[in-house]
Every structure is written in structure tokens, then in C-alpha cells.
Amino acid sequence: MNPSTKDEIEGSVHELEGKAKETAGKVTNRPHLQAEGNAEKSAGKVEKKIGQIEKVFEK
Numbered sequence: 139m140n141p142s143t144k145d146e147i148e149g150s151v152h153e154l155e156g157k158a159k160e161t162a163g164k165v166t167n168r169p170h171l172q173a174e175g176n177a178e179k180s181a182g183k184v185e186k187k188i189g190q191i192e193k194v195f196e197k
Contacts, residue, residue, distance in 0.1 A: 141189075141192065142190070142192035142193040142196060144189070145186070145188050146185075146186050146189030146193075147189075148185055148189075149182045149183065149184070149185030149186025149187070149188070149189060150182065150186055151182070152178055152182030153178075153179050153182030153183055153186065154182070155175075155178055155179075155182070156174075156175045156176065156177070156179025156181070157175065157179050158175065159172075159178060159179075160172050160175030160176050160179060161175070
């Protein structure tokens, strides 16, 4: 697996994990968990975008 694909997959996983944490934080009224999830979700989006950009330059 090339590095750009790996970044995209890992980014998607982090994005989903972050979304789950964010939702759990909302449901359980734990703002810290909600903020942590939001940060992880954002980091996942960035990681996924980096993988997409790397693919463009691989060609």
C-alpha cells in the first residue's frame, strides 16, 4: 500500500473515531470528551486531505 492511500485510510479512521467521541461527549454531557472528539475528527480530515494531495503529486 502506498503512503498516500495509507494516510487517507488512517485519516478516515481518525475522523470516524473523533465523530464517535464527539457524539459520546454530547450524549453523556462531557464537554471534554466532545472537544477531544472534535479535535480528532479535524485531525483526521487533515490527514485524509494530505493523502489526497500526495496522490496528485505521485503521478
